[in-house]
Amino acid sequence: MRPDDAERRVRNRAWLPGLGHMSLGRWGRGIRLTLFTLAVVLLMAWRWDRFFGAFSTPFFDRWVASVFLILLLAGAVWYSRWDVGRILSDGGDGKPGKSPWKVAMRRFSENRLAVYSIYLILFFYAAAILAPILAPYDPAAIPDVMTNRYLPPSWVHPFGTDEFGRDLFSRALYGARVSLSVGFLAMIIAKTVGTIYGAVSAYFGGIVDAILMRILDVWFAFPTFYLMLMLVGVFEASLLMLVLILGFTAWPGTARFIRGEILSLKNQQFTEAARAIGLPAHQIILKHLIPSALSPVLVTAALAVAGMIGAEAGLSFLGLGIRPPTPSWGNMVSAGSDNLLNAWWVAFFPGGLLTLTLISFSLLADGLRDALDPKALMQKYV
Secondary structure, three states: OOOOHHHOOOOOHOOOOOOOHHHHHHHHHHHHHHHHHHHHHHHHHHHHHHHHHHHOOOOOOHHHHHHHHHHHHHHHHHHHHHHHHHHHOOOOOOOOOOOOHHHHHHHHHHOHHHHHHHHHHHHHHHHHHOHHHHHHOOOOOOOHHHHHOOOOOOOOOOOOOOOOOOOOHHHHHHHHHHHHHHHHHHHHHHHHHHHHHHHHHHHOOHHHHHHHHHHHHHOOOHHHHHHHHHHHHHOOOOOHHHHHHHHHHHHHHHHHHHHHHHHHHOOHHHHHHHOOOOOHHHHHHHHHHHHHOHHHHHHHHHHHHHHHHHHHHHHHHOOOOOOOOOHHHHHHHHHHHHHHOOOOOOHHHHHHHHHHHHHHHHHHHHHHHHHHHHHHHHHOOO
16 A cells, blocks of 8 residues: 555544544554543433534523534544644654743643643533533422432432432532632633733833832732622622632732743843834733743643632632522532531532542642743753
């Protein structure tokens, strides 16, 4: 068989995710890709009525879940075709990385705990998006309370039921949507505001830096958690308001950190060259300084998501966050804390999911820190 015919056959096999990789001897990647695709297809077949029926319902979350399943399947096919083509074109992925980012990715992939943690995080986010398809019951439905309250875990109710007879597995899936989305969106707000604030302060310096830093000093004088309690007490604790409160109370730490990074970068040769050719200040900040200081921001972002999720859980546990009957992991733990001896499962399962999520983000941050370490990158790169 001619090389062109063999390559064409491998590329055609790549339309079935995993088959092309196994043809090239990439058995590990091929098996994982095949299992992932098979899981998506089986989920579509298992919940076909919900998957297909979502397009004829007015509920936006069900439509999003069905579209997400389609995108997962299309993404698996696209990745299979792209990765097989890349392997065929450059002779495989065994070559050492030739850029700092490739070196960082390779170092990160060598950290098994970090890789497993990001898999678990992605699994939780996927389960949260697919909650309308995966949840066996309506999370807010209250059946016959006397016969369904405090049922222990079983095949019918994998996580048991609560004091109102509601299925805790369904509530945990929908609660993941609240807790995980609050943590991620609040982190985006905090890191964006803090990065821009600190970069502007460091770049312009002088009176601008002095004024902005004194504002930060005043902000740091107030304990963050008590400030959040005050704001939650003043405003209605809706999902949007909780995201805004958490995001706009957590940015000062990022601002001070970025300011220190930009101060060490603004007098570098690439910054002087950008000024010399007449680039405006906002382009220098956004296109040169901030990208150069982005590595440590990624590390702190993973920790920030864990902190935001924990803060939301704490506020909900105190009754100041997301209010029932809307489920979140925090208010589910709070609801089960009154009956830990007789109905331990009410608080155990949402608390376990919350703990696994926080640990996963911490391990992810450790992996990113090791992978993006400048000294290690320079040793590999040089």
